[in-house]
Amino acid sequence: MAATVSARTVDVYLPIAEVSVNAPLLLALGGLVGFISGLFGIGGGFLMAPVLVFMGIPPAVAVASQANHVVASSTSSVLTYSRAGSVDYRMGAIMAVGGALGALVGVELFRILRLLGQADLVVAVSYLLLLGSIGALTLRESLSTILQRRRGEPARREPARRPLWLYGLPFRMRFPRSGLYISAIPPLALGVFAGILSAIMGVGGGFILVPAMVYVLRMRAAVVVGTSLFQILITTAVTTVLQAGRNQTVDIVLSTLLMIGGVLGAQYGARMSARFRADEMRAALGLLILLVGLQMGLSLFLRPDDPFALAPGGGG
């Protein structure tokens, strides 16, 4: 007698997440996030993690598996940007070293937070503070640029406003492609920070890196996106191996479904990005980041439906 519930053929059982999910939905989600990733030069993880969790995938598995998906979509984008000569590999490598160190710290930190039952809180606060502030800043800056352009005012040029401390630090290096001669410490620190976020929030850290590279390092705009994607590629690759090795939370079936949609989306996104004005893109990205941050942070202020919650890591 038949014992299996008549399965919709599009559903696939994920071996690590141990849930059954709709495969076309995952492909579409991967495609959408990949498109945004290619368009804005971000990993797109900050969008995907909340959606995966909403679909019933355990948060730890969602975070680790999407890191692997980001490896695929960023590889595809980096190759595209690289052909156009818009990746500063020297800058990217230094940031990636920081990213790998940060991922090491972040994966351990996340383990401890999960054991303390505080992972949810840290994730929600991180999303609220980081995405909220960066989204708001990006939106404000890009809107004022757009307004100035509309009014026909000349764009304000402020190349000299690079922070002075960038020059006071030791280990100065030349980054010809970025048009910089600065200390290696700020890009390294930026990489460490992005690496920690990669492990805790399951994001590549592009939403931090891109603005920081634009506004703090004042890199040549043409290389910002490609370089940030290169650093994201390395950081998420390290994160994936660490999550798989330490926590066994990488679901290869999940990440493969996401990445098939993701690489296609990323290609279209990278091509489309040339069609839009940079300031309008930044405004759209800022708005998106702000909304996701507020949405995630909202959970801190709303009375939960149930005063109790099952904490992950209990096997139940």
Next chain:
Amino acid sequence: MIPPVPPPPDPPALIQDAVQPPGPIVEVQTPTISAALTNSEIEVDSSYAGAALVLYGAVFNPGTDPVDVVVVVRGPERPVRLVRKVQVAGLWLNSRPVVFEGAPAFYVMASTRPLSEIAGFGVLRRMGVGLDHIRIDAPEEERTVNLYGVRDVVISRLGEDYLEWRRAVIRLKERDGLYRADPEGVRFVDPGLFRAEIVLPPEAPTGEYQAEVWLFQDGRAVAVRRNTIQVRRVGIERWLHNFAFFQPWLYGLVSVLLAALTGWAASRWFRRT
């Protein structure tokens, strides 16, 4: 005294182990129960979307008093970590997690009537039958006392809140579809012959499940029949799961290489078109 038991419509074949006594004989036979599952091995493959099992059984020598059948299916024991949301300065934060060392990862109870009509609280509690009576190992620093006339009630450092925490475990598991109680889940399809359907959601873990079929009469359990159900991974599911858990670092490297290859292939393919 007992209605004749017809041959079952489906396997398993039943063996009538007692001949009906002719006429009013003083000899009293104890009621017994027999049960079997349509499928005792469930294979989890890449198209697994849960499973439905049918449990068939028969009651022999029920005597004159009405009988009730209660089916309990328990999944493997797993620890449960539970947190409580507390409001601190306007923010909802998690308390320290409390670990219940062992709780069944899956629990389904099906019966012919609501449990409260079948047997008393104490009987059910001792047997661990029913959602209110699932055996959940309490957190550390526990002690047992007699409470409300029931023996062996566990009191832990959670103190009086213990029941609330315990109920929360059950409520949350119920919400996830892993715990269920169906007071009309067992139906007598013919006198003496009953049937119950057990649905396993895909979230139910793999492992060995225990199916218990209890026969109740006059508020007491008079007979029991136990079966096991194996839920195991097969094929590629099994291979991937073993790879991820037994060679995690290699698995991580392979995942990354596969991802990089996918990205590279897409980029190549797009350049040509």
